[in-house]
Amino acid sequence: MSIQFVDMRISLDSTQDTPGVEITSSSQPYVFGDIGLQTGGVLPANAGSVRVTLHAYARLQMGITAAPTLVPNATFMIFRNGNPIFTTTYQKAASQTDISYEMAAITAVDYPPAAEVLNGLIQYTISVTTNYDVTIGARSFSGIAAAGSNF
Numbered sequence: 001m002s003i004q005f006v007d008m009r010i011s012l013d014s015t016q017d018t019p020g021v022e023i024t025s026s027s028q029p030y031v032f033g034d035i036g037l038q039t040g041g042v043l044p045a046n047a048g049s050v051r052v053t054l055h056a057y058a059r060l061q062m063g064i065t066a067a068p069t070l071v072p073n074a075t076f077m078i079f080r081n082g083n084p085i086f087t088t089t090y091q092k093a094a095s096q097t098d099i100s101y102e103m104a105a106i107t108a109v110d111y112p113p114a115a116e117v118l119n120g121l122i123q124y125t126i127s128v129t130t131n132y133d134v135t136i137g138a139r140s141f142s143g144i145a146a147a148g149s150n151f
Helices: 044-049 114-118
Strands: 004-014 021-023 030-038 051-062 073-080 083-091 100-110 121-130 134-147
Touching (some): 021 030, 021 121, 030 051, 030 134, 044 134, 051 121, 083 100, 121 134
Antiparallel strands (some): 004 134, 030 121, 051 100, 051 134, 073 083, 073 121
């Protein structure tokens, strides 16, 4: 089967760093991206060969810790239809004792099961949690899906 473009979506939660969203260790996961890739047009012969690329960006302001043994981090999780498919943690350098500003750029891929493709819509979300104080500034999430192969 030839390559088939399926869908492309973006979720833009904020285009600016200020005001940021403050996240603490007691906060619920903060969802900053939510996209629904429509797969209703996928040919049945291509349902098992769908590939998804997901991209996220977030600007982080990492706080100063009172305890030298506590290293602030921000954990990003991507979910497909509510199930985690990707997790990564950005950690502030332990030697950095002042507020730091970091850019987190994430690329993840997914091969959704044919059954989920044939449902016509795959929901992807991204959230962030922290073990300390982090402020999240500009942030976005996007995804693109294709199906089929050319070999």
